Amino acid sequence: MQTTIQAPITMSGVGVHSGRAVTMTLHPAAADTGILFNRVDIGDDDGFVLAHATNAIETQLCTTIKNNVGTEVRMIEHLMAAFHGLGIDNVIVELNGPEVPILDGSSAAIVESINLVGIMATDSARTYLEILVPVTVELENGAWATLSPAPTLQLDIDIDFTDPGIGKQAFSFDSRDDAFGDEIARARTFCMFKDVEAMRLAGLGKGGSLENALVYDNGTLLNEGGLRMENECVKHKALDCIGDLFLVGMPLKGRLSAHLPGHRLSTLVVKALLADESAYRITTENDAYDIAPSLERTLPLAATA
Numbered sequence: 001m002q003t004t005i006q007a008p009i010t011m012s013g014v015g016v017h018s019g020r021a022v023t024m025t026l027h028p029a030a031a032d033t034g035i036l037f038n039r040v041d042i043g044d045d046d047g048f049v050l051a052h053a054t055n056a057i058e059t060q061l062c063t064t065i066k067n068n069v070g071t072e073v074r075m076i077e078h079l080m081a082a083f084h085g086l087g088i089d090n091v092i093v094e095l096n097g098p099e100v101p102i103l104d105g106s107s108a109a110i111v112e113s114i115n116l117v118g119i120m121a122t123d124s125a126r127t128y129l130e131i132l133v134p135v136t137v138e139l140e141n142g143a144w145a146t147l148s149p150a151p152t153l154q155l156d157i158d159i160d161f162t163d164p165g166i167g168k169q170a171f172s173f174d175s176r177d178d179a180f181g182d183e184i185a186r187a188r189t190f191c192m193f194k195d196v197e198a199m200r201l202a203g204l205g206k207g208g209s210l211e212n213a214l215v216y217d218n219g220t221l222l223n224e225g226g227l228r229m230e231n232e233c234v235k236h237k238a239l240d241c242i243g244d245l246f247l248v249g250m251p252l253k254g255r256l257s258a259h260l261p262g263h264r265l266s267t268l269v270v271k272a273l274l275a276d277e278s279a280y281r282i283t284t285e286n287d288a289y290d291i292a293p294s295l296e297r298t299l300p301l302a303a304t305a
Helices: 077-086 108-117 193-201 232-248 263-275
Strands: 003-005 009-014 021-028 035-039 048-050 064-066 072-074 091-095 119-121 128-131 135-138 144-148 153-160 168-174 190-192 214-217 252-259 280-283
Touching: 003 021, 009 108, 048 064, 077 108, 077 232, 135 263, 144 263, 153 232, 168 232, 190 193, 190 232, 193 214, 232 252, 232 263, 252 263
Parallel strands: 035 091, 128 252, 153 252, 190 214
Antiparallel strands: 003 119, 009 021, 021 091, 035 048, 064 072, 128 280, 135 144, 144 252, 153 168
16 A cells, blocks of 8 residues: 655754755655645745656756746655655655755665654555666767566666775665665765865855765765665665655656666766556556556645645
8 A cells, every 4th residue: 555654753963065054744644645845934835846757857966846936855865765664655854954864874774763753654555666678878988778577676786986085886776675774765965075165166065074975085974983784875776766766756666787887877878768558567466567657747736735
């Protein structure tokens, strides 16, 4: 069955790019709501933005969604990864600003908070997007991603960074394993020190610090305490991919194979998949239906806002 959280959750922190203090409250939501963001600083229906690939726009260093009146929500990927990884279908996310708080740079605190309040089933069956044929996207820098058939959500990704502290790393994941909560959710975002100034000049990374990101400087990790796990950087890329793949609007049954994954690449491959109705079908746990996914949902404002 579709699921939601059992009770509201409130978390506060800084927006990693804006540097602004942000408060976020997750609310239980009715079946078929999806992941619906509500910018309470805007108010009325103009503040609602559905987390779906049709609303995803191209931005630097994060995943951003925008509704048809121009309301944006940035940095949604870590939150979306927590929902996708834990099997949560419906939540209304209230924000008092344009950006989800970065917290510690991972999904760990979100996962812990959700596990604390619990997850409950609704009275409606869950649907999955099942990939039928491979879909591939290639970028100019040699990065590529392929979504292909698989019985569960699976990842097979690799990264290659010039800083020797990161270098080449690879990671594979199957959602039937226990790796999400134990490893992936705890993997922190990362960057190279030489890129920090460029980010600041571009108006990004204003809230970034060693408290919410791994920072490498020519082979040296600047964070006290070191890594949380082996290959933490590529596991954080897996976290980002799991979050971005949830933009299909429902749990995914398929394998993402990606070389040099990033938010632009994963968003483009999701959009390419949804653009080809012969490449997927919508299924329940036991049945399959050759129908296209709904790209719009009714906003259940009265009962769950």
